[in-house]
Amino acid sequence: MMPEIAITDSVIDGFHKLVADVMKDPGEFHQRVGWGTYDNLIKELIACDEQINEDVLSKVNPTMVKRVVARIALMADMRRTDANSALIHEVLGQILVEASKHKECWLVYIPILGPWGPEPLRALEGGRNIMVRSGVSTWFDLSVISQNDKLLTDIFDHGVDNSVGAPRLGEFLGMRVRYVWTGRTPFDDDNGIDAAYYDFTSITCLWIEKLFSPIAVIRYPISLLCSSGANLSGYTPRLPQLIGPVAQPYKAIILPSNLWEFIDWFNESLERLPKNDESRLKVALDANRSAHLFTSVEMFIILSEVLAESLLGEGMEISRTVSQRAAWTRGYEADKISRQQIYSEEKKLYSFRNKIVHGRKWSSKLIGDSNDVKAFRLRVEKRNRELILRALQIERTEELKDWADQNLLG
Numbered sequence: 001m002m003p004e005i006a007i008t009d010s011v012i013d014g015f016h017k018l019v020a021d022v023m024k025d026p027g028e029f030h031q032r033v034g035w036g037t038y039d040n041l042i043k044e045l046i047a048c049d050e051q052i053n054e055d056v057l058s059k060v061n062p063t064m065v066k067r068v069v070a071r072i073a074l075m076a077d078m079r080r081t082d083a084n085s086a087l088i089h090e091v092l093g094q095i096l097v098e099a100s101k102h103k104e105c106w107l108v109y110i111p112i113l114g115p116w117g118p119e120p121l122r123a124l125e126g127g128r129n130i131m132v133r134s135g136v137s138t139w140f141d142l143s144v145i146s147q148n149d150k151l152l153t154d155i156f157d158h159g160v161d162n163s164v165g166a167p168r169l170g171e172f173l174g175m176r177v178r179y180v181w182t183g184r185t186p187f188d189d190d191n192g193i194d195a196a197y198y199d200f201t202s203i204t205c206l207w208i209e210k211l212f213s214p215i216a217v218i219r220y221p222i223s224l225l226c227s228s229g230a231n232l233s234g235y236t237p238r239l240p241q242l243i244g245p246v247a248q249p250y251k252a253i254i255l256p257s258n259l260w261e262f263i264d265w266f267n268e269s270l271e272r273l274p275k276n277d278e279s280r281l282k283v284a285l286d287a288n289r290s291a292h293l294f295t296s297v298e299m300f301i302i303l304s305e306v307l308a309e310s311l312l313g314e315g316m317e318i319s320r321t322v323s324q325r326a327a328w329t330r331g332y333e334a335d336k337i338s339r340q341q342i343y344s345e346e347k348k349l350y351s352f353r354n355k356i357v358h359g360r361k362w363s364s365k366l367i368g369d370s371n372d373v374k375a376f377r378l379r380v381e382k383r384n385r386e387l388i389l390r391a392l393q394i395e396r397t398e399e400l401k402d403w404a405d406q407n408l409l410g
């Protein structure tokens with residue numbers, strides 16, 4: 001529970017006026033917000049918490065006002081009536097606690113290539129808390145870029161010329177993923193800002209046909225301590241793609257038709273997973289996401305087998321064991337002949353993997369022509385997704401857990 005911090009009425013009133021101004025007219029806010037006027041407001045805020053190191057005062061700068069105002073506006077969802085004194089006190093308290101613990105907080109927008117039309121939007125729009133690899137629950141939401149999004153980010157980039165590469169959300173159209181990241185090392189590869197998005201896509205690509213294609217990543221600092229200013233990473237846009245639920249290909253796995261209901265299903269399954277199996281599932285999720293990204297069929301095959309071994313292996317590479325378990329897992333409701341066919345497919349895939357990693361004679365021509373390779377990838381993508389989903393499903397019922405103990409581990 002966050003400790004109660006006594007924040008003076010003058011500080012709360014000062015930020016209440018600023019937030020009201022920015023929601024009314026960001027342009028007027030930017031014209032008014034002179035640093036000579038508001039530097040004392042930031043210093044008075046910092047003085048409310050004795051736990052904050054004096055070094056923070058030496059880092060006070062004009063952008064701190066924008067960061068704090070944007071944080072309050074975000075929590076109020078750009079509604080003036082919600083930006084009341086109680087909310088402002090709560091948000092300022094969070095900001096001070098983060099500063100005392102030397103943590104940074106960032107608002108991240110990721111414009112994506114997405115579908116248009118009422119049906120896809122109904123299946124995609126929404127939000128949930130998702131546990132990311134840093135062990136922190138992070139709120140993600142997905143929607144069409146709205147006027148509120150543009151007004152919120154305009155607090156940072158009003159009047160900025162985006163032709164020089166500065167971040168400006170208003171330059172983008174379509175859909176966006178949004179989330180707030182908090183931590184000590186924002187640009188650390190393993191637990192940083194972008195790693196949170198990787199975790200999000202690792203889960204969502206179990207439900208959608210393809211990964212969300214980011215057009216850009218725009219990061220806005222919304223805490224007192226931040227290692228850099230607002231920044232943008234550009235991506236090479238891919239061709240527009242259909243984003244929607246996977247067609248129901250499995251008799252025993254019925255996926256929700258809404259992305260966020262699927263995330264609820266995933267989270268419930270994850271809670272039932274034994275703790276010692278969580279790391280194995282994490283490897284499988286990362287391998288599945290990474291396999292989507294590689295155009296190289298060789299890396300796609302290697303990562304697909306990493307996925308299978310992480311879920312079904314026993315600490316050593318045993319082709320027969322992994323292939324048998326994959327056949328039982330994928331062929332749970334199938335007959336013996338069908339399971340034997342799946343087993344043969346798994347053995348063949350494993351043999352491809354061995355040829356590649358051990359430098360033996362290998363060529364994608366062993367699969368066939370370019371159309372055969374494309375069909376092969378689609379089949380294996382489906383297989384990868386199915387293995388993960390079934391691993392999660394097994395934990396949902398005692399009957400399936402008993403079946404797994406007998407047929408997979410016995």
